[in-house]
Amino acid sequence: MAEAFQHHWGQVYESCNPHEMNHLVIDSIDRAAGTAKVSFPGGRGGRDRNRRRRTIKLSSLHPTGMTRTGSRRRSGYRLMCDHPKPGQEMCGICYYYFDRADLNSSECCQPCAEWLEQKFPTHAPDQ
């Protein structure tokens, strides 16, 4: 299983450190150097992904949040969402990829839209 894991452009990772809520997306990979250029989604609406770029070692981008011995990782990043299929785009809130048709006009997925609506019921019709 671990052997089959491949880093890939577009994969979304989240920090293994529970005190950090960081997510990052692979922009490009230099396999020879063992590094990836990554950027950070979110910021203003997520759509114009925060263009701060960083180079990170592939060895700190893990397929899961567990080590081979079964303990929780405390550092590095774990894969959260695999790379997008053709026609898929990132939800600006949860950073998962969805088919374009499943994102609403504010670039977020249905579950996120419902969550937002519950949390900030701004669109509730006036009685």
Ligand SMILES: [Zn+2]
């Ligand atoms: Zn979402």
